[in-house]
Amino acid sequence: MISRNHLVFFLILSFNLTLQTSMASSSSSERVTFHFSSLSLQNLTLLGDSYLRNGVVGLTRETGVPSSSSGTFIYNTPITFLDRTSNSTASFATRFTFSVNNANQLSSSGDGITFFLSPENQTLGSPGGYLGLVNSSQLTKNKFIAIEFDTRLDLHFNDPNDNHVGLDVNSLNSIKTADCSSIGVDLKSGHLITAWIDYWNDGKNLKVFLSESSKKPIYPILDIDIDLSQFLQEIMYLGFSASTEGSTETHLIHNWSFTSFGIRHSKPRISNPHNVTDNTVSNAKNPVIEVPVSANHDKHRKKIGLVIGVLGPVFFCSVLIVFGYISVKKWRESKTDMNIQAELLTGPKQFSYKELKAATNGFHSSRIIGHGAFGSVYKAVLGSGTVAAVKRSKHSHEGKTEFLAELSIIACLRHKNLVPLQGWCVEKGELLLVYEYMPYGSIDKVLYQESGHLGFLKWNHRYNIAIGLASVLSYLHQECEQQVIHRDIKASNVMLDANFNPRLGDFGLARIMDHDKSPVSTLTAGTMGYLAPEYLQYGKATDKTDVFSYGVVVLEVCCGRRPIEREQEGHKMVNLVDWVWELHSKGAICDAVDKRLNNEFELDDVRKLLLVGLSCANPDSEMRPSMRRVLQILNNESDEIMVPKMKPTLSFSHSLPLSIEDIIVSSEHDDEPVIRID
Ligand SMILES: *[C@@H]1O[C@H](CO)[C@@H](O)[C@H](O)[C@H]1NC(C)=O
Ligand SMILES: *[C@@H]1O[C@H](CO)[C@@H](O)[C@H](O)[C@H]1NC(C)=O
Ligand SMILES: *[C@@H]1O[C@H](CO)[C@@H](O)[C@H](O)[C@H]1NC(C)=O
């Protein structure tokens, strides 16, 4: 039985799905998109030795003898990347196909191609190792952000080899490089190579993908956490450059697409859902108006707003159902429809059921690596040999709703501490989500493993987990256009990636919640021990209930103890928060630290982290800090919070529906005591 709320919610999610396929941030008021299936002189300026032939730009001189040459071409229209009044920076995604050929490969090679962003529309540099980007007589003259596809080992610029990609900012000494041979690509093979470059300003992350096929690979060759906003000017020109020096290499660009989005204007946001204006700032507060209509559907949008305003909820529902149907249909169609934007952006991809079935050995039980609120998680080995985690839904409507919730929410979120969603599959009445595989699993597995083949978590890893989690929660609570309450933060939902960075997963319980709205009643509960008292009492999740759960996880990570543990002797259950608070009362808070750490830590850091944990796990929600504040404290940018010596006691107007003791005792055979508030 699905409640009306559920249904509406489901439909809104469907809308979001459509939105997410195009990965359009709802705040993107300014979106620039262009696509050259073949290049033309109409919109491009050719500089240096570049030339156009049959819709293909050659960047360097094409001569039979070894030559030195440099050339660029620049898109005539500048692109806005920064809005100073609202201090917002654009994200962008670009894809292009190029080829590099060397007639006389044995003698010499060089030098390579770059894609660049520059504040100037006349950027041209010198031949040779300067890649047509840097002027050899004035090394700092040209400013740029560039991705180089370098075919020559130039020790002068610390190149790793003669077949690499790198990110360059104002200098050809790359910030980071990657070897193309690692993915079997030889830049100067003469083959058509397609590159995708995606920069997400919200996630402060740049990814470069490279492939000899026109299908975007799952894994980037270059993945850099970098804030480009400090280098981006208000307007930038886009272009390509290349150079040769004594080589016969040709550098061709065959086609090119580009999209930028995410610049917000500083105009006040509309808060009245009925006040639909033609303001270009799209209003994320009302998901109904957020129906995935593009700018040229503005009239449509107005009508919807009007109808909803005038007619009652019955009509509202029918409109939603119709739109839900259309949206889902559109969403499905858009997969086949070669929507450039959808393909361009690092959005999750669609997998076929067959593919996933094969990848999980027919969903064999030996492949199960976990269970979630919605179903089982399988380890999958995809055709390309990459390992992924596949979540498979239960068949119930309940599971489906949660599944869609997870997809729509996680698909639009970008943060380095989230488990990345790689794709989905909706077939045979099943919903499957494909995630990046986290080799170490969840932190509880690592924390409580008996004979660790990994060794256990060192202090700096633990501190790093606390910071990473604070960072992603601060993003979800305060930095997203629509506030996201996770609702189920617990150690088993925090994964570790290959570098021991925390990745928050399992958004099955999350609901998109508009800012400034009162918390919505929840229908599903998280796990006992991580739940804030007011959540148990009223069943309402807020950012403050997430903060509580975060506090418990932090204490757990510091102490290496489960949130509720049976006393070693006797049968009493010990609550971790109470236990640490008691030590704090005695002035011995640092005694709580995991003994297995063998004193290998800074005592001040331990104290700080434990106090942060306690202040977050304060029973009084008003006293809990925001996640942003926590992040500042952990980064030493803010003073610590005073934690009262005695744990504050709360009195609710009426008693809890069940006593906590009852719940724990009745579920004592389970690994994790779970409570359902329905
Ligand atoms: C780009 O050009 C190459 C070579 O002509 C072609 O194989 C590829 O399909 C093109 N891609 C797009 C999106 O036009
Ligand atoms: C190039 O310019 C023409 C005319 O100004 C315009 O119609 C076309 O859309 C432009 N193409 C691109 C890819 O910007
Ligand atoms: C703009 O935002 C950046 C962080 O994204 C910050 O470092 C900078 O100080 C801000 N500038 C202004 C003028 O607010």
Ligand SMILES: *[C@@H]1O[C@H](CO)[C@@H](O)[C@H](O)[C@H]1NC(C)=O
């Ligand atoms: C370069 O930009 C300037 C304005 O900054 C403009 O006047 C000029 O025409 C542009 N040149 C080309 C070749 O587009």
Ligand SMILES: *[C@@H]1O[C@H](CO)[C@@H](O)[C@H](O)[C@H]1NC(C)=O
């Ligand atoms: C480098 O700068 C000098 C001085 O501004 C200029 O004369 C020269 O043409 C530039 N070289 C290139 C390749 O643009």
Ligand SMILES: *[C@@H]1O[C@H](CO)[C@@H](O)[C@H](O)[C@H]1NC(C)=O
């Ligand atoms: C609608 O928005 C306009 C400004 O955009 C404002 O002046 C007006 O008061 C708003 N109306 C309502 C009903 O909020």
